[in-house]
Amino acid sequence: MKDTFNVGAVQMRCSDDPKDNVKRALSLADRAAARGAEVICLPELFRTRYFCQKEDPALFDLAEPVPGPTTEAFRKLAKKRGVVIVVSLFEKRAPGLYHNTAVTIDADGSVRDVYRKMHIPDDPLFYEKYYFTPGDLGFRAAETKFAKTGTLVCWDQWYPEGARLTALRGAEVLFYPTAIGWHPLEKAQFGAHQADAWKTIQRSHAIANGVHVCAVNRVGHEGPKGCDPSKEGLEFWGGTFICDPYGVVLAEAGRAEEEVLVVACSRARQEDVRRNWPFLRDRRIDAFDGITKRWIEE
Amino acid sequence: MKDTFNVGAVQMRCSDDPKDNVKRALSLADRAAARGAEVICLPELFRTRYFCQKEDPALFDLAEPVPGPTTEAFRKLAKKRGVVIVVSLFEKRAPGLYHNTAVTIDADGSVRDVYRKMHIPDDPLFYEKYYFTPGDLGFRAAETKFAKTGTLVCWDQWYPEGARLTALRGAEVLFYPTAIGWHPLEKAQFGAHQADAWKTIQRSHAIANGVHVCAVNRVGHEGPKGCDPSKEGLEFWGGTFICDPYGVVLAEAGRAEEEVLVVACSRARQEDVRRNWPFLRDRRIDAFDGITKRWIEE
Numbered sequence: 001m002k003d004t005f006n007v008g009a010v011q012m013r014c015s016d017d018p019k020d021n022v023k024r025a026l027s028l029a030d031r032a033a034a035r036g037a038e039v040i041c042l043p044e045l046f047r048t049r050y051f052c053q054k055e056d057p058a059l060f061d062l063a064e065p066v067p068g069p070t071t072e073a074f075r076k077l078a079k080k081r082g083v084v085i086v087v088s089l090f091e092k093r094a095p096g097l098y099h100n101t102a103v104t105i106d107a108d109g110s111v112r113d114v115y116r117k118m119h120i121p122d123d124p125l126f127y128e129k130y131y132f133t134p135g136d137l138g139f140r141a142a143e144t145k146f147a148k149t150g151t152l153v154c155w156d157q158w159y160p161e162g163a164r165l166t167a168l169r170g171a172e173v174l175f176y177p178t179a180i181g182w183h184p185l186e187k188a189q190f191g192a193h194q195a196d197a198w199k200t201i202q203r204s205h206a207i208a209n210g211v212h213v214c215a216v217n218r219v220g221h222e223g224p225k226g227c228d229p230s231k232e233g234l235e236f237w238g239g240t241f242i243c244d245p246y247g248v249v250l251a252e253a254g255r256a257e258e259e260v261l262v263v264a265c266s267r268a269r270q271e272d273v274r275r276n277w278p279f280l281r282d283r284r285i286d287a288f289d290g291i292t293k294r295w296i297e298e
Numbered sequence: 299m300k301d302t303f304n305v306g307a308v309q310m311r312c313s314d315d316p317k318d319n320v321k322r323a324l325s326l327a328d329r330a331a332a333r334g335a336e337v338i339c340l341p342e343l344f345r346t347r348y349f350c351q352k353e354d355p356a357l358f359d360l361a362e363p364v365p366g367p368t369t370e371a372f373r374k375l376a377k378k379r380g381v382v383i384v385v386s387l388f389e390k391r392a393p394g395l396y397h398n399t400a401v402t403i404d405a406d407g408s409v410r411d412v413y414r415k416m417h418i419p420d421d422p423l424f425y426e427k428y429y430f431t432p433g434d435l436g437f438r439a440a441e442t443k444f445a446k447t448g449t450l451v452c453w454d455q456w457y458p459e460g461a462r463l464t465a466l467r468g469a470e471v472l473f474y475p476t477a478i479g480w481h482p483l484e485k486a487q488f489g490a491h492q493a494d495a496w497k498t499i500q501r502s503h504a505i506a507n508g509v510h511v512c513a514v515n516r517v518g519h520e521g522p523k524g525c526d527p528s529k530e531g532l533e534f535w536g537g538t539f540i541c542d543p544y545g546v547v548l549a550e551a552g553r554a555e556e557e558v559l560v561v562a563c564s565r566a567r568q569e570d571v572r573r574n575w576p577f578l579r580d581r582r583i584d585a586f587d588g589i590t591k592r593w594i595e596e
Contacts, residue, residue, distance in 0.1 A: 288463070
């Protein structure tokens, strides 16, 4: 096994046109592969606008099965380029049963693993509990051609337990396809702290577990047609980044433009970090039972 | 219950003279109280030099029982000033049985809680596994006069599980008395990243759990007598800080000097943060069983 694997992260804008989004996502992933990326991650639900800003039964029409058209399109690209691709999509599993799903496609074009978002948010303009049934496949790692990958999705990023369980399964890199943005009216007061907390918690997963982390967000404003972007909708804050097992940021995208990041992740670095700060050695697994409780009353 | 409680953090230097260290710790804690601090935390093992740089059976003589001289001295101060004090010390529990312990003394001078460091490091110049039996009291929160406090110690700070379990018991603030420093020969290459990882992981506990965090470190170089400080010993990096439940740093000390920080922590802020990013609502406690495993083989 060679020391490095190259991670590619695609930060993109998402239009009203799913076909156009898929086409551009394919093109950007292809560009990442051309730049040497071996394992490529796309943002959460990149095929569509972030439709969860409202609750509308018609929007379930945006879902698709797995396998389905989006996985088929990326299976072709993965096989053609010989790369691994992590594809987030709105999964229709059965009539009336939908998930927020990430499919890991291996370098031969086969579906290597499926992850269904475990933690589902529900906040003003992020009405995900309406659309997505919480995942029932648990936290997972996938043995792909280039690396053992772990994929979690957006809101999962706030939960150290998800990162830990994925790392304990041997993931060398954690992917977080994401769609997170500012409420325009909150941005001035809270925006910097929100984006900093988002970056900090994910860097902390790298540090706590000694793994690489790759967080991939979308960019651009999305809101009701004709709305005032300074008052309504969401401004997705980009900031896609890849950090090493020490939490050191290796590459980071800006806040507003489409970008492709490609970074070499080193297994020697992971070993070195874990050997020098051997956190996994000392976990008090005899004392962690309460983690499965909601709250601990005396 | 009033909205705020005032946290005081004492960053101090530790000399060869335990009596002098205790005297100065009392004086600095008194100064924190005079500035309005209601819950005061001292650094890890402040009564002595950081003796774990070598393994020497004679050094067990530095330990003391609980209650013992150090707790008695701080019980007097706590009662006199009407403040809560978190006191880290080297506990002799029985012949040949020692712990790295933090005692929470309530504002009436009584011992409110005892915590024994759960995660014990062992690395070059941090030979703690030689001295300290891992704690057997679990992760805890203490109902004190001014706040529900949770205390963990140094190496615990790298473990999200410890922070989570303490927060689930209702702690409003997590204290991390600490003794962490740079190897002089590593500082130039790794120093900035090490200190940043240390700050990041603790800020992440604040974010993940919606609690205040107060990390208290010592300052100064400590090494063998007559050694070259640019090559031997440890340079404790200070950087004591208090952050809010969003991970926003409210106060932070420098790298080399003794300092007393006093900061108001707001319960309204905690409620607001947890209400707006309701992470505790969505934890997948049905899927966290594997946290009690060392590693998860398929």
